[in-house]
Every structure is written in C-alpha cells, then in structure tokens.
Amino acid sequence: MPEQDLNPSIVFVTQGYPPIEGGVSTSTQRVAQNLVKRGCRVIVLSLDYSRPLSEQDYVISENDEGVEIRRVGPFFKGRVINDETIATHRRRIFDQMELVAQDFDPDLVLSFFAASPGLLAAYLAHSIGCPHVVSLRGNDIGRNIFSMNWIAALSLIVNGSARIACVNEHLRRRLLLAFPKALPQSVIIANGVELPRGLSRDYSRAYIKRKAGWTSSDIVVVFLGTLREKKGALLLLRAFESICQDIPLRLLIVGPELGDDERLQGGQIWDSLKGDGFLHVTGQLSRTEALLIAGEGDIIVMPSIDDGMANSLLEGMLLGLCPVVSDLFADIVVAGECGWVTARNDLESLTSALLEAASSSDQRSRFGRAARARVGNCYTAKREAEAYLELFREVLRDAPPRKIINCAKPGDSDLS
Numbered sequence: 001m002p003e004q005d006l007n008p009s010i011v012f013v014t015q016g017y018p019p020i021e022g023g024v025s026t027s028t029q030r031v032a033q034n035l036v037k038r039g040c041r042v043i044v045l046s047l048d049y050s051r052p053l054s055e056q057d058y059v060i061s062e063n064d065e066g067v068e069i070r071r072v073g074p075f076f077k078g079r080v081i082n083d084e085t086i087a088t089h090r091r092r093i094f095d096q097m098e099l100v101a102q103d104f105d106p107d108l109v110l111s112f113f114a115a116s117p118g119l120l121a122a123y124l125a126h127s128i129g130c131p132h133v134v135s136l137r138g139n140d141i142g143r144n145i146f147s148m149n150w151i152a153a154l155s156l157i158v159n160g161s162a163r164i165a166c167v168n169e170h171l172r173r174r175l176l177l178a179f180p181k182a183l184p185q186s187v188i189i190a191n192g193v194e195l196p197r198g199l200s201r202d203y204s205r206a207y208i209k210r211k212a213g214w215t216s217s218d219i220v221v222v223f224l225g226t227l228r229e230k231k232g233a234l235l236l237l238r239a240f241e242s243i244c245q246d247i248p249l250r251l252l253i254v255g256p257e258l259g260d261d262e263r264l265q266g267g268q269i270w271d272s273l274k275g276d277g278f279l280h281v282t283g284q285l286s287r288t289e290a291l292l293i294a295g296e297g298d299i300i301v302m303p304s305i306d307d308g309m310a311n312s313l314l315e316g317m318l319l320g321l322c323p324v325v326s327d328l329f330a331d332i333v334v335a336g337e338c339g340w341v342t343a344r345n346d347l348e349s350l351t352s353a354l355l356e357a358a359s360s361s362d363q364r365s366r367f368g369r370a371a372r373a374r375v376g377n378c379y380t381a382k383r384e385a386e387a388y389l390e391l392f393r394e395v396l397r398d399a400p401p402r403k404i405i406n407c408a409k410p411g412d413s414d415l416s
Helices: 023-037 083-104 114-128 151-160 169-178 180-185 206-212 233-243 260-275 287-294 311-318 347-359 361-378 381-398
Strands: 009-014 041-047 058-064 067-073 108-112 132-136 163-166 186-188 219-224 249-254 279-281 299-302 322-326 340-342
Touching (some): 009 083, 023 108, 023 311, 023 381, 067 083, 083 114, 108 114, 108 381, 114 151, 132 151, 132 381, 163 169, 163 180, 163 381, 169 180, 180 186, 206 249, 206 279, 219 287, 219 347, 233 249, 233 260, 233 347, 260 279, 287 311, 299 347, 311 322, 311 361, 322 361, 340 347, 347 361
Parallel strands (some): 009 108, 041 067, 108 132, 132 163, 163 186, 219 249, 219 299, 299 322, 322 340
Antiparallel strands (some): 058 067
C-alpha cells in the first residue's frame, strides 16, 4: 500500500478554528488533532475576520498540537455588504489559500461547511489536481438548498466532490432532495465529542443558585448554544409558557440572547419567562465555561426542526444530562432507553415529554447515565477521525492521476 494511502496529507478548509467559537470551529479542531494523532499531516486554512475589511490581505501562522493553522483574511462574516464585494473578498482569500496549498502539496482537500469553505476548497482541489471531500454540517445544506443565491454554488461543490460526508441522515436526505444523483458519493460520518480536560459535572449548582436564584428542588432544562429558529426556538418557548407555572421547571439558556429573527416570533414569551424568573440566559461564554454551567442542569433539550448533529447535545449527554430531543436525533437518542424523543415541530409532543421528564427523578437519572454511556461508546473523537481516514484512503485508491488546472504562482508565465 502506498505511503500516502497510510498517512495522507490534508488541506482542511473551514470557516473557523478555536478560539473562534461555534460548532464547526470545535469540530475542525477535534478532527484535525485526531487525524494528526493517526499520522496524517494536516494544515487548516481557516477564514479569519478578526481584522477590518480594509486591512491588507494576511495569513496568520499557528500550530496547535501538531496541526498547522493558517488564518486567512480579511473575511466578511457577519458584515452586511453587497454580493460584488463578497465575491471580491472570496477571490482574495482564495488567492492566498492557493499559494499555501501549492507549497503544502496535499493528497486531498477536506472542507467543513459547504458555503464559503466548500466553494474555496472545490477550487483549491481543481487547482492542485487532488480530490475534494466536503463535510455537510447543517445550514450549509439544510437551509441553503432553499436559497436561490446558493443553489448554483452547491451544485458546483456537490458535483465536483469525490465524497460528501453528512453528519446525520437528515442532512443526507436534504442533500438528495436537491441532488439525487449524489447518492453513490454520499456517506454519513457522525460527530465525535471530547470534553475539555478535567471537566466534570457540578452538582453544587453554584452558578444557578447565585445568578438565577433557583433552588436545588428546581428541575433545570438546559439549552446549550444559540437558540435559533431551526433549533425549535418558538416551540421550546411555547412549551415552557404552558407548563412552567404549574411545576418547578426552569429553562437555562447557556448561550446568547435571542436573535432578531427569533425575537420577532417569540420575543414576548422570552421576555415574560425571563421577567417571571422561569428563564435565565448566561450570555456568550467560552466553551469550557459553558459546559461547566450546563453541567449544573438536569435535562439537555434539543427540539430542532432542521439540524446537523449538534455538538452541544453530545456534550450534554456526555455530562450525564437526560436528553429530550426531536426525532432529528433519533439516531443518537434511543427513545425509552436514554431519553425522550419527540415528534419534530410538534408542541404537544414536546410539552408531554418535558412533563414526563419533570415528573420522574429516577427516570431522568437512569436516562442520563445511559446517554453518557451511549455517547462515550459510540460518538468518540477517535472513531470519528478513523471514519474520515478510512474515507480518505478509499478516495485516494480510486482517484485518477492528478490533473492540475492552474498552479501558476505570481511571476510565472506560460510565455517564453
């Protein structure tokens, strides 16, 4: 077997890398570090938006436990600008990434998130003449197949990729809605999870008692992350509105305040629950701080109506919290064995599950232990990295000889 088949070198294109927060950023670090542990050479090209858009093009070089990182900017994330300017910045980012990738000379390009990273990675793979594996994470396919602005780019990315790794069956089904011919190249690679070193569950409830004023007898339902529309924001708020007056159920949002779009739908309920002391919001925290506080709860809730494989759900389960989730996560949470699984976008189903969970401390504890064991056995970072490595080896065995479309460096010329 060729040496590259054993230990391929990988250019990893992503939208963020820690300390940038977010699920894609956390997953990038986890997978990259675990691939390095398995003998791969990995360079991460991460979009960087830490400097103004007026800044000259830049590349920041770092190393994280053997992972070579290049933060490439300036990028426009979260800044409202026109399409022409966005395209210009993508082109500038690509030109820098191309130079780094040419010097690295990878066997394969991997992208996490199809939108900007996937598009840039597709062009990089064409430029270098190596295969592109795209990992679909959530909105990049679940929402963007309904976007007239993104569907053409998604078509280019999907049709040009060697394999398409979806984090769950839901995203694979969404992929095949738009691109039914992608079935042979699509696979599912579930997220793994690792808790920060030394982190354990806090049963003293120091934060909850001090900041929220809740007691040890209150049953605390934790939502970990940003409560968005696709996460079932309005559904969760309506469920709490209907039941929290009658039972000691409290909602702890370990994350930021409600966003503008979600506030239009559920802002009045949100404010009422906060004002009455039934809902507490921590605000944006580091991942370690967020998990420490989440560990003070009883239940991890994830009533998503469209989602990938939420890292925060896996993390809550690994902390031993009892899951109450929508059927999007039925492949993770086995109903009746390690949690409650509700019908998607169904208020009555979610309300009933929360009431059942609140009514039985013994059941919550049993499901919490089972949830922790399930994640610890089935959703490890080691297993996730090995699945990617196996996929890479398969792709490289099947790959045709390299055909480089454009690898000219500045100053090179075809004229002599």
